[in-house]
Amino acid sequence: MLPDVQKAFILLLILLVLDGLRMNSVEFETVHWIWDGILYPQLFGLGGIMIAAAIIGLSTGYFGGIGIPCSSPYHWPDLGILYKRRKRPVRVYMDGCFDLMHYGHANALRQAKSLGDVLVVGVASDEEIVANKGPPVLSMEERLILVRGLKWVDEVIVNTPYDINENFLNTLFNEYKIDYIIHGDDPCLLPDGTDAYGLAKRAGRYKQIKRTEGVSSTDIVGRILSSLRAADANMSQNTTAIHQHHNNTDKLQAGKNLPIGPQLSHFLPTSRRIVQFSNGKGPEPGARVVYIDGAFDLFHAGHVEILRSARQLGDFLLVGIYSDQTVSERRGSHPIMHLHERSLSVLGCRYVDEVIIGAPWEVTKDMIATFNISLVVHGTIAENNRRCEFDPYAIARSMGIFQMITSPSNITSTSVESRIIDNYEAYEKRNLKKKESEDRYYAEKKFVTGD
Structure with missing residues (x-):
């Protein structure tokens, strides 16, 4: 027998099948096989079975009595090392000012995350916003709290430029290993009229998402x-x-x-949008359910901070969101954002597990039993509501499950x-x-x- 001829035959057989399957290869993000330094797509179905049968048959002598001295194809000394590489996460990048954070921002970042595995978000500096758009309403610290509080955000880059110039583009590709840059279908023009994402588009590393209509x-x-x-x-x-x-x-x-x-508001709420924002899971058996309620109008950093504090007190955070009518009655003015807009903003927060859309002003005994609420909390900082004839938390207090928690921030919608x-x-x-x-x-x- 001629061992070198046998090995050459095996090599030729595998390469022929690999070459045929290579036509159906997917993008570089998927799982690959690396053989002797050559990158090939992972093998599935009939092709994989054919190669497996060929290798097993040749290595055990079923084909014409040919035998290979090494029992495992993963250790053939002359054919290199055949091994499976783990999937490399696809890293996508999206930037913005994120001033007056709303559900449109949240939905944009949700869509961006769906195009990759890791979402990196760039937050423009105050100086960049002033130069390109005008003065921001929220400080950098407040905007960072809002962005980091979103459930789809994995990493944040601070003080990014408003336009993606060549130097910053190279930084994204080389330092942050960004695969694609994401933006909405609405144009983003610099003061000189040029496209802020022109370089990314020409580099072939740009992907577009659909803008959320009805809000900005x-x-x-x-x-x-x-x-x-x-x-x-x-x-x-x-x-x-x-x-x-x-x-x-x-x-x-x-x-x-x-x-x-x-x-x-021009926002048209749909059940699909609520499902997209929802975690879709209820509390586990025996979970400690914490309940907090409010209007959550003009969702801001103070909301994120109090929701984080509330979530730390249990296993599942349920948030009650007052109806537009309730807000109007208690404050004497209509909320800026209507009920469904406020609900989506709260659902987008990483600390929130579920919301009650149109929650009652009073926390009733039936409500506590229905949702198996273990603890009802309220922050020390709140909007100026009209004087109420009764304590909405009286029942929770009488049951010994009410707790006031210190608000980490004094910012309010007002x-x-x-x-x-x-x-x-x-x-x-x-x-x-x-x-x-x-x-x-x-x-x-x-x-x-x-x-």
Whole structure:
């Protein structure tokens, strides 16, 4: 017998089958086989069976009495080492300002994560936002808390540039091992009119997702300004209110191009979107279920921090979200974001397991039994609600399952609104500029698959 001829025959047979299967190879992200330094797609089905049969037959002498001295194909000394490599995670990157974080941001990052295994998010610096869009409402620290609090985010890069220039593109590819850069189907133009993602597109490392319609930071600022103008107009009927709010009135009356009265949301909620955001799991048997409720309007860093604190007290965090009517009755004004928008923002938080959409103001005994609630909590920082004739947590207190927890942050939805009104002229100018590009997007947009 000629051992070298036998080995050459085995090598030729395997290479022929591999070459035939190579035509059906998938992208580099999938599992591969490495043989003697050559990369081949993993073998499945009939092809894999053929090779396995050939190797077994040749190594055991079933084909013409040919024998191979080594019993395992993984240790053939002259054919190299055949081994299976673990799948390399596909790393995708998405950046943004993430100012006034809303469910549109969350949905964009959810879609980005679906295109890879690890989602890396870049958060633009305050200076970059001022230079390209105008003053941000939230600080860098607050925006980072919001981004890191999203369930789909794995890593965060701080102080990224607004435009992806060549140097930063190389940093993403080489240092952070990014495979694809993701952005929505709406154009992102620099002040000079060029595409902020042009380099990534030319490099063939760009993927597009569908923009979430019905919401944007520009839209939310517009809702706040319109709502405050309406509230101030109502107060002006009272002479005391005029004296107390004349500064706001002077500023708001200057905004002639913004409609008086609350702006309606254009978001069209679907059951599919709620399913996409939901964990889809209930508490395990014997789990300690913690309940916290609130309006969660203009979802902000304070919300994320209190939800994290609440989650640490148990195994499952259930969040009750008040209806629009309940918020209006308790605060005397309509929420900026409606119930379904607020529900999605809360569901996107990594510390939340489930929500009650339209939760009652009072935590009842039946509710505690239905959801098997072990602990009801409330933060020390809350919005200024109208005086209530009864304690909504009275039953939980009587059962010994109520606990006040210290709010890690003193930010509230009202304080966020105040920041915008205090810088009214700057935000109005910013909104008018952004509104032009958004109107152009909606006028020219086409259906985008995916999402």
